Amino acid sequence: MAKKPSAGRSAGSERIDLAISGGTALILDDADTVIADALVAIRRGRIVEVGPRRRMERRYRARRTIRAEGQLVLPGLINAHTHVAMTLLRGVKDDVELMTWLTKYMFPLEARFATREFVRWGALLACWEMIASGTTTFADGYFFEEEVAKAADESGLRAFPGQGILDVPTPDAKTAAEGLVRAETLLSGWAGHPRVTPSLFPHSCYMVGPQTLRETAALAARYDAPILTHLSESAGELAMVRERYGTTPVRHLARLNILDGRWTAAHAVVVDEEEIALLADAGVGVVHCAESNMKLASGAAPLAKMLAAGIPVGLGTDGAASNNDLDLFGEMGSVARLHKVVTLDPTAAPARQVLRLATRGSAAALHRERELGSLESGKRADVIAIDISGPNALPLFDPYSHLVYSAHASSIRTTVVEGRVLMENRRVRTLDTAAIARAASRYGRRISAAVKPQQSSSPEASAPKRP
C-alpha cells in the first residue's frame, strides 16, 4: 500500500533539494504542456521532473518547498542582449535624434563615468532589476566585464558577460590588442563556472576592423567561447559599412568567413532575404530587441522571416539607456504588438510564439537550448513564479496570453537559478539592495550634474530632426 502523504507535503522516498509546489506550470516543451497544480522537483541545480503535485508528492521528499498556489510557474526569462552597466544611464536622455543621443550624451558620459566601479554598481543594479522581474539569464556586452561576471556570480544569476573589443580606445583598453588580452583573461579566469560563461563582445563591424574580428574569432575558437555583437541595427550603420567595405554588415562578416554557431548577433533590423539565409546557414543566433529598435527609431526586424529561415531568435532589452528598463515582460508585449501593426496582420507574433522567444528562443540564440529555456527534465533549474491574483489576471483564459499581453514584471514572486532561490515573496536574498540603491542614487546625482550644463534651455528644440 502506498504511503499516504500528509497534505501539501512531499513524503516520497526520492530526495530532492527544492520543490516549487501548487502553481500552474508552463513547461515550454514542444507540446506546450501546461500542468495545473504542479510540482517542480529540483536537485543539484537541475530540473528532475515536473508533474501533477499529488503524484509528485508521493514520489519525492523535498528539503525545501516553495508554495506557488495562485501563481504561474515557468522557465526564467532570458535577456539575450543587454549592457547592464548602462542601467546607471537609464533615461538620462530620451527622445532625441540618434547621433545626438550617442555623440552628445552617451559617448561623453561613458568617457567620463564608465569606470570599473561604475560597471560594478550598474551590473549589481541590473541584477537586482532582473531578479525582481523574472529574468534568470542575461548576455552582456560592455567593458570591465569581469565586474559583470562577479555581479552575476554574487547575485546568483546566469550570465554571458562579453568583454568589449573595439578598434578605438575604450574605458578599459587603449587598443583592440589590449581588449583582446583583457578578453582572454576573462575567458581563462572564469572557465568552468557553472553559471558564468565568459564571452567576447566585438562591438560591431563598424567599430571593429577585419583583422581584429579575425583575431576575436580565433580567440573564441581556442576557448570555445560565445561571440556577441551588434549587427545591422539601423540604416545609419548600413551606410557606414557600405562606405567602408562596399557591402552590407552581414555580407561583410560572411566574406570574412568567421561566422559560425558561436555567434549571437543583436538587432538584425535591416537584413534582406539573402542575408537571412547567410545567418541561418552559418548557425548565427539573432537577438530581437523590439523596444530599443522602436525607441531609437531603427525599425522592425523581419522576425517572421528569420524564424521561417530557421534562425534561432531570442529577445533582448538592450541597455537601459535605450529601453529604459530590463523588463522582458514589457518587451514581450511590445514584440507581440509591434509585428502586428507593422505587418497589418493580427495573427503575427502570437503570444505562445513570443513567450517561446523569451525562453527557448533566447536559449537557442545563445546556443544553449539543450540546457536552458524550458522546464524539461535534466535542464538547469532556472524557474520563476508569477502571481496571478491581481485584477489584470482575471479571468485567466490562457496563461500565454496573460504573460505576454497583461502581466506586470513586478508580479514575479520567486526567482530560482541553478536551483538556488534568489528571490522569494519578492524579497531578493542575494543582494544588498539598499547599498545598490544608495550607489545608484549617488551616480544619478553626479551624472545629472555633468549633463545639465551641456543642455541648452530647451534641449529638445536644439536636437536636429532627421531629414
Add this chain to the structure above:
Amino acid sequence: MAKKPSAGRSAGSERIDLAISGGTALILDDADTVIADALVAIRRGRIVEVGPRRRMERRYRARRTIRAEGQLVLPGLINAHTHVAMTLLRGVKDDVELMTWLTKYMFPLEARFATREFVRWGALLACWEMIASGTTTFADGYFFEEEVAKAADESGLRAFPGQGILDVPTPDAKTAAEGLVRAETLLSGWAGHPRVTPSLFPHSCYMVGPQTLRETAALAARYDAPILTHLSESAGELAMVRERYGTTPVRHLARLNILDGRWTAAHAVVVDEEEIALLADAGVGVVHCAESNMKLASGAAPLAKMLAAGIPVGLGTDGAASNNDLDLFGEMGSVARLHKVVTLDPTAAPARQVLRLATRGSAAALHRERELGSLESGKRADVIAIDISGPNALPLFDPYSHLVYSAHASSIRTTVVEGRVLMENRRVRTLDTAAIARAASRYGRRISAAVKPQQSSSPEASAPKRP
C-alpha cells in the same frame, strides 16, 4: 513669530481635508512644474494648492495626511476610451484575424453572456484594475450602462458611462429607439452626480444610421451630454462606410452636420489631412488607442498631425478583449515607442507629451480640461502616488521618462478621486475585491466552457489569414 510645525505634521491655521505629503509632485501645468518634497492640499474634493511641504505645513492643517516620501505624485490618469464590461473577456481569444475575432468570438460571446449582471461584474473588475493602476477617470461605451455608472459610484472612480445606441438588436435594446429611451433614462437618472457624467455611445457610423445619429445628437444637446463613438478605426470600416455612403466616416458625420464639442471619437487611425481639419474645426476630441490598434493590426493614428491641428487628443486602452488590460502606464510606453518606429523619428512622441496625453490630453478630449488632468488649484482632486524605490526607477534622471518608459502600474501606492482615498498602500478601500475575483473566475469558467467546443483542435490554423 511663526508657529513652528512639528516634524512632518501640518500645523497651519487653514483647514484642509487631506494632505499628500513628501512626494515629488508633477503638476502638469503649462510650465511642467515639478516640486520636490511637495504637499498637495485637498479640500471638499478639490486641489487647494500644491507647494513645497515646509511652507505648506505652516499654512495648512490637514485632517488626514498620506505620506508619499519616495513617490511621485501626479494627476490621476484618464482612460478616455474603454469598454469596462469586456474585462470579463480579457484574452479569451488573441492573435486571430479581426473578422474571425469579431464574428466567431466577440459577437457570439456577447450575445450569450452580456447580461446586466455581466456588465455589473465586468465593470467592478475594471474599477478594481483601474484604481490599482492609477486611473482615476474612464469613459465607457457598452450596454446596461447604469451598471457601469453604479460601479463607478460605488468604487469612487470618475466616469463617463456611455449608453450603447445601435441600429441592430443589442443585449439591452431590440431597437435604436429602445436604446435611446435607455440612454435618456441614464442621462436623467444620473444628472448632477459629482463624478458620474452620463453619456451617449452611438457605436459608430457603420452600426448606427443617419437618422439615429441625428436623434442621438439631439438628445445630447437637450441634456448637454457627451457623445462617445468609434471613428475611422480600420481600413475595413472605411470600406464599409464607403460602400454604404460613398464617403469616409469623418466626412459622413461632418455632412450630417452633427459634430460639435460634445463628441469624443476613439481611434481616428485612418484619417487624412482634410478629415483632421474637419475634426479640429468641429471641436471633436480624439482618443488614441495605440495598443488596441497595434494588437488588432489597425495601424498607427497620425498623432503628431492631429496635435498640430489643435485636436484635443487623449489616450484610451480600449476594452480588455483587445489590449488586454486597462493599464495606462503600459499604454503610454506603447504610444511613445509606436510613433518613433512608424515615423522613423526618435524625437516623436516624447515622454512629456505622452504623459500629458494621458492626463490633460484625455481631459481635453472629454471636454473637461478646466476640471481635470492637472494638479492646479481649483481642479478636482484626482491624484495618484507611485513608488519609485524599485530598481527600475534607479537612477531617476527625469520623472516623465520614468513614468512613460519604465514605471509599472502596480507600483501605484495611492489613488485619490474627488479627494476620497480609493487605495492606500495598495489596499483598495472601496471594493470587495475578493467577491469580484470570485465572480470573475466564475464567469471565466462559464465562458471557457462556451468557447472550447467552437474551437477546432488547432484554432490558429483554422483562422483565415488576411490576404
